[in-house]
Amino acid sequence: MTDTLTPVLTDNWGSERSWTLAAYEAQGGYGALKKALSMPQDDIIAAVKDSGLRGRGGAGFPTGMKWSFIPQDNPKPKYLVVNADESEPGTCKDIPLMMATPHTLVEGVIISSFAIRAHTAFIYIRGEVLHVIRRVQAAVAEAYAAGHLGKDIHGSGYDLDVVVHAGAGAYICGEETALLEGLEGRRGQPRLRPPFPAVAGLYASPTVINNVESIASVPSIIEHGADWFASMGTEKSKGYGIFSLSGHITRPGQYEAPLGITLRELIDLAGGIRAGHELKFWTPGGSSTPLLTAEHLDVPLDFEGVGAAGSMLGTRALQIFDETTCVVRAVLRWTEFYKHESCGKCTPCREGTWWLVQTLASLERGQGSEADLELLLDQCDNILGRSFCALADGAVSPVASSIKYFRDDYLAHLTHGGCPVDPAAATVFATQGATA
Amino acid sequence: MTNLTEETFGELREIAARYPQPRSGLLPMLHLVQSVEGRVTPEGIQACADILDISPAEVSGVATFYTMYKRKPVGDYHVGVCTNTLCAVMGGDLIFDRLKEHLDVGNDETTDDRPGDKASITLEHIECNAACDFAPVMMVNWEFMDNMTPESAVQVTDDLRSGAEVHSTRGPKLCTWREAERVLAGFPDGLADEGPSAGPASLVGLEIARERGWTAPSSDSSGDTFGTADTKTAAVEQADTSRAESETVQEKGQEDK
Numbered sequence: 001m002t003d004t005l006t007p008v009l010t011d012n013w014g015s016e017r018s019w020t021l022a023a024y025e026a027q028g029g030y031g032a033l034k035k036a037l038s039m040p041q042d043d044i045i046a047a048v049k050d051s052g053l054r055g056r057g058g059a060g061f062p063t064g065m066k067w068s069f070i071p072q073d074n075p076k077p078k079y080l081v082v083n084a085d086e087s088e089p090g091t092c093k094d095i096p097l098m099m100a101t102p103h104t105l106v107e108g109v110i111i112s113s114f115a116i117r118a119h120t121a122f123i124y125i126r127g128e129v130l131h132v133i134r135r136v137q138a139a140v141a142e143a144y145a146a147g148h149l150g151k152d153i154h155g156s157g158y159d160l161d162v163v164v165h166a167g168a169g170a171y172i173c174g175e176e177t178a179l180l181e182g183l184e185g186r187r188g189q190p191r192l193r194p195p196f197p198a199v200a201g202l203y204a205s206p207t208v209i210n211n212v213e214s215i216a217s218v219p220s221i222i223e224h225g226a227d228w229f230a231s232m233g234t235e236k237s238k239g240y241g242i243f244s245l246s247g248h249i250t251r252p253g254q255y256e257a258p259l260g261i262t263l264r265e266l267i268d269l270a271g272g273i274r275a276g277h278e279l280k281f282w283t284p285g286g287s288s289t290p291l292l293t294a295e296h297l298d299v300p301l302d303f304e305g306v307g308a309a310g311s312m313l314g315t316r317a318l319q320i321f322d323e324t325t326c327v328v329r330a331v332l333r334w335t336e337f338y339k340h341e342s343c344g345k346c347t348p349c350r351e352g353t354w355w356l357v358q359t360l361a362s363l364e365r366g367q368g369s370e371a372d373l374e375l376l377l378d379q380c381d382n383i384l385g386r387s388f389c390a391l392a393d394g395a396v397s398p399v400a401s402s403i404k405y406f407r408d409d410y411l412a413h414l415t416h417g418g419c420p421v422d423p424a425a426a427t428v429f430a431t432q433g434a435t436a
Numbered sequence: 437m438t439n440l441t442e443e444t445f446g447e448l449r450e451i452a453a454r455y456p457q458p459r460s461g462l463l464p465m466l467h468l469v470q471s472v473e474g475r476v477t478p479e480g481i482q483a484c485a486d487i488l489d490i491s492p493a494e495v496s497g498v499a500t501f502y503t504m505y506k507r508k509p510v511g512d513y514h515v516g517v518c519t520n521t522l523c524a525v526m527g528g529d530l531i532f533d534r535l536k537e538h539l540d541v542g543n544d545e546t547t548d549d550r551p552g553d554k555a556s557i558t559l560e561h562i563e564c565n566a567a568c569d570f571a572p573v574m575m576v577n578w579e580f581m582d583n584m585t586p587e588s589a590v591q592v593t594d595d596l597r598s599g600a601e602v603h604s605t606r607g608p609k610l611c612t613w614r615e616a617e618r619v620l621a622g623f624p625d626g627l628a629d630e631g632p633s634a635g636p637a638s639l640v641g642l643e644i645a646r647e648r649g650w651t652a653p654s655s656d657s658s659g660d661t662f663g664t665a666d667t668k669t670a671a672v673e674q675a676d677t678s679r680a681e682s683e684t685v686q687e688k689g690q691e692d693k
Contacts, residue, residue: 003650010642011652018633052664054675061675062665077456089520089564096638099606120456127467127504128516128565130578130616131607131631137619138628163454166620168463168502171563185462185488187501203457227658235663236674240652243641246568247522253569253640269644287521303674319522319568333521337563343501427527428572429585 002232002258006240008220010256013100019135021142024103030148032219036111037156044115050226052238057083057211058314060303067208069198070116076205080113080121084212085167085174087126088286090317093242094212098132102139108215111222113160116208120161124179127166137164171341175389176209189345190389232258237302247320248274264297277322285314287334288394290401326421327406328413331398332360338395349392352383363410366418373403373410438479439472448487459488462498464621466505471617475506511546511556513596514613516575520564526571532561534586554599569637577616579604582635607631
């Protein structure tokens with residue numbers, strides 16, 4: 001029986017100067033790289049395939065299969081791009097990973113690049129995390145100095161350069177083709193597919209784009225084996241993952257566990273919902289995944305379980321809200337975010353998110369009528385699935401799911417002539433006597 | 437007036453040379469322009485255009501797309517208060533309101549210099565900055581200021597304006613916004629070793645595991661991978677197909693391998 005929590009990626013976050021090469025190597029770091037360099041590259045891809053690792057950036061596509069799509073007979077250079085643009089509201093796992101143990105990521109980058117025969121890799125980090133960028137820059141420099149990067153790595157004949165690239169503020173660049181546009185020095189607007197990045201990605205060359213946590217998981221798979229990784233998790237959702245708890249709970253933070261753990265177990269470990277309050281709603285994987293409620297506490301947090309409950313596992317960004325939270329305020333704020341972050345390329349998204357905000361804002365002020373809920377759902381219907389990328393699909397998730405579970409909360413705004421909830425009661429310092 | 441020197445031009449070219457195709461350097465190049473000019477200036481745009489051999493309009497198109505690029509001068513410290521839903525609910529809205537009142541500025545505005553002030557502040561509300569377990573979160577020059585209250589936020593801004601030393605809760609002594617922009621351009625400032633490995637919230641799960649003796653399985657553990665998709669069609673079915681990540685959409689007419 002696997003333990004409830006299984007620290008792998010987080011295991012050395014608490015070590016002294018954990019971000020340094022010395023600390024990482026003292027705990028066996030870069031051992032997997034040495035092993036990988038002696039393996040046939042296709043065996044590395046096979047190991048990642050066999051492990052069952054599915055993309056940790058939200059969609060859950062099998063990582064090894066993604067790698068196997070790279071056409072090795074294509075004469076163009078191959079590229080690995082790490083998506084470190086963590087921006088999905090509620091998601092906060094990659095940033096602490098890169099701050100605490102950037103070498104885990106760097107080792108994963110080298111092994112993964114070797115496997116797909118890339119000689120240049122990019123780590124695209126959102127620009128708004130200065131100290132994380134410092135740590136990753138320093139880790140890459142240390143890796144060069146130690147011979148883990150550069151020419152003829154450890155006598156293998158394999159060359160790899162890694163470029164740390166800072167973004168400049170755009171949620172949309174977490175979308176992989178928009179990220180490529182940003183990395184090519186353009187406005188971050190998603191591309192039409194096909195062609196897919198595996199065939200024509202960065203500079204129209206074969207490109208693998210993986211999330212930070214996916215790539216950081218690779219060294220452990222090489223070190224311990226695919227079977228080891230697959231011994232954790234559930235039937236179709238293998239391995240461990242970082243679960244990020246935030247909001248109205250006693251101990252918010254990062255909990256690394258096999259996929260399939262439930263929110264009830266996690267909240268229990270986190271010391272419960274904050275004292276004197278009860279769970280009202282939560283997101284399983286960021287604001288783009290439909291809201292769930294207390295009736296979903298026992299849903300297994302794996303791709304299949306959350307999907308069956310009508311939502312998505314996403315990035316395991318568990319944002320917890322208790323009964324002091326106005327769901328209309330929460331949804332309006334998320335919707336304003338999507339409106340702000342829409343890149344403007346597709347009309348349903350650019351215009352649709354604007355109209356969602358108009359409708360939600362007047363409802364929040366207590367204006368309008370119950371028919372506006374149907375209007376909102378109609379707007380959602382005209383947005384969902386009608387754009388190049390998933391930003392707009394994510395935008396309708398909180399709207400539609402909140403109407404499904406909390407219709408009465410919307411109606412209360414109409415009968416009350418505005419929001420009936422005191423926002424001060426929801427704050428973390430509500431009980432500390434602090435006021436604005 | 438421009439502060440761009442020959443040295444700046446040299447560094448801009450150095451950034452472009454990091455990439456297989458020079459234009460990939462544009463985002464960090466614009467960060468460097470901001471560090472030298474205090475904002476994205478017409479001269480900075482022209483410099484990038486000249487070096488990359490693209491038009492100033494193409495550079496402007498990029499500079500206006502990304503929110504970290506500013507067309508108005510930014511103060512010595514950029515204070516960003518997260519008002520995305522979770523932080524807003526946890527107190528971010530009250531913090532932002534209090535700072536607007538205390539600093540007497542609106543969103544995206546810079547404080548007036550008062551007699552005795554050592555530094556100016558630009559206040560902005562920002563979107564989720566990936567530190568939700570430390571909510572409410574404030575960023576100063578894109579350094580984490582975790583678990584803020586209206587009172588602690590006011591204190592930080594007072595200290596910054598008076599020239600007192602302020603440290604990030606998970607990083608070094610705060611540098612200026614221009615210095616921060618230089619690091620984002622890819623010129624390290626040697627401060628990576630400052631600050632802790634992780635904030636307290638990042639470690640709660642690990643600490644519980646340690647207390648209870650929980651670990652990942654030993655290397656000889658094994659599980660079957662029978663349930664994992666081994667064809668593209670099955671993988672597409674299993675993945676979140678309502679999210680348009682590339683491979684989750686089948687290419688028409690392409691047979692499963």
